[in-house]
Amino acid sequence: xxxxxxxxxxxxxxxxxxINPLSGKNRQEAPAILLTLGEHPDVLQHTVQxxxxxxxxxxxxxxxxxxxxxxxxxxxxxxxxxxxxxxxHPFTSLPQLIVLEGGTTNMIAGDIGxxxxxxxxxxxxxxxxxTGSGNVTRQERSILRLQVPGHEVKYGMFxxxxxxxxxxxxxxxxx
Numbered sequence: 001x002x003x004x005x006x007x008x009x010x011x012x013x014x015x016x017x018x019i020n021p022l023s024g025k026n027r028q029e030a031p032a033i034l035l036t037l038g039e040h041p042d043v044l045q046h047t048v049q050x051x052x053x054x055x056x057x058x059x060x061x062x063x064x065x066x067x068x069x070x071x072x073x074x075x076x077x078x079x080x081x082x083x084x085x086x087x088x089h090p091f092t093s094l095p096q097l098i099v100l101e102g103g104t105t106n107m108i109a110g111d112i113g114x115x116x117x118x119x120x121x122x123x124x125x126x127x128x129x130x131t132g133s134g135n136v137t138r139q140e141r142s143i144l145r146l147q148v149p150g151h152e153v154k155y156g157m158f159x160x161x162x163x164x165x166x167x168x169x170x171x172x173x174x175x
Contacts (some may be wrong), residue, residue, distance in 0.1 A: 004153065007027040012129055013096065016044040016066035018057055020073030020083065024104025025118070032119035033072055040126055048073070054080040062090040069095045070125070072118055074103020075158075082143055096138070098125065108157050112139040 005133065017037060019029050037045055044064055046057035061069060061114060071078055078099060099113035100121055106113065114121035128134040146154045 013063070013068035014044075014055050014064070014066045014068040015040075015042075015070060016057075016064070016071040016095075018046055018048050018054065018077065020048050021127060022049055022074070022101065023074040023077060025106075026072060026102045029084045029102070029118050031123045034116070035150040036119045036122045036126075041088040043126075048077065048080075051080040051083065055090075056083050056116050058088075059090040061095070062092075067093075068159045069120070070098045070100065073130070074100040075105060075108050075156075077103070078108045079154065082157070083153070086143060086145070087153050088105060091110045105146065111157070112141060 019030065019033060020026060023106045024135055026033070033106050037043055044061060044066060046053070046060065054077070058069070069081070071081055081097070084090060099109045099116040101109040101113055101115070102118060114125065116148065125136070128136050141157060144156050144158070146156065
């Protein structure tokens with residue numbers, strides 16, 4: 001399912017940001033992201049580096065009534081978020097997800113994310129939340145569920161088997 005609708009900011013959302021400092025672009029952009037977040041002390045944030053961190057952070061966001069989760073990480077971080085949301089159900093009602101281009105490849109962010117430098121994207125997002133100016137579009141996509149016997153269920157947005165991994169390796173070596 002692919003559907004887009006324009007959102008309005010009638011009620012200010014309760015925002016939580018997940019930052020994976022190990023993700024590709026975050027190795028350089030994390031200081032600017034943290035500076036931007038410092039201008040918004042009401043925004044909750046967690047640093048996440050592995051699926052267990054994501055699990056703890058999302059359950060904490062749920063306890064604190066977060067209804068909008070911003071993900072600053074790569075495709076692996078987004079996959080971990082989707083797995084926790086759909087497999088462990090920390091929220092009674094799913095939060096809105098906003099994806100920033102924080103990884104190296106950014107396949108998911110390229111499809112549904114806010115384009116551009118993350119600090120600029122956050123500034124635009126917070127301006128929209130505070131003033132209603134600007135455009136925010138909601139993208140709906142189907143979520144894939146992968147279940148392999150003997151392994152935890154995983155959720156994601158792309159299924160490419162080895163072709164995606166091989167394409168990334170080729171890009172890094174030759175381009």
